[in-house]
Amino acid sequence: MKGDTPGAIAANRYYDPDLGLPAVKILPGEHYATGEDRVLVSVLGACIGVCLLDPECAVGGMNHFLLPDTGTRVREAHDAAGHGKLAMDQLLDALYKLGARHERLEARVFGAANLPNALLSPDAALRVVEFVHSYLDSEGIPLITEDVLGEYPRKIYFFPASGKVLLKKLKSLHNETLLQRELEYILYLKRAEVLGPYDLFQE
Template structure:
């Protein structure tokens, strides 16, 4: 995949650069919260945070330069199985937007490594279609195809997860939310799922460089 980046104009399918920044008192540093359908890439010594249910996140970094980023996405239902299905095209789009931004900020493909999390069976509406399992299988398949090594993973299970990613060092802290006291993560993913069902991805994204 090479050439210029082409993005689909429908905002339902454009991966948004997260703008939710705050100061994390626990770690004493700036932080960015990455919500469903968002991503963030940085060269700064900050922490990227996301909470996952059925969605997955890929934390990807250049292990030599320290530039890294995180996305948060879900495959929409429908279509055939495999990397060429209509559903998987959105996952590929979400991954390529992240990789494009990393490469534009100076990362080298040969130095990239990934840590992946999520794909839990936490949404009753998605359990029958095994969306969490499909998300997990997709992200591993995609990274294997792109020859980006997965150096850590925590996928599947039945619990939401909170993930903290420090791109400068590559450190990740992950907590399974065994007792969730509110439905915020489920509500966000239901809204995201509804948007994916409503919209239809047309057109492709080609990897930059």
């Protein structure tokens, strides 16, 4: 079934006159899937963005998340992995509802920059990359391309109709919007750690 994910979490939609396409902006903690000819846009700092695509039926989607910065204790590491699994499972479920088949899925992965942030441990970016690799391996989803880690945030344009990705590394930020959004998201995750078991952004 073509269309957009019913009740998709990402709600920031607009028309991009330069690309000549409807666009959906994916913010921290959000995901979106579509079978329509539109572009999914995200700006990734410390967060990671996973683009999944079924090229046969041209259904694809993107998420934008970060593992809770729990340190290395076993219980906390398990909770962090649970949050990452939820973010990935939500995107998969959205794709299945639009007709994607698991055995045809392929992945493109971006982000997880090593940005200086007092609220994140030094290995936070590496941990989320390792989690995504492990998740894709366990699900048997091939990783087609990735651009992760490093010192610069990235702006991603993902075109599910073709599988094309445009990437721009942001060597200078013109405003603090990206940093503010990720700071608010990190604080949300840390508050959720204190409160205990949770389903982040579950509808």
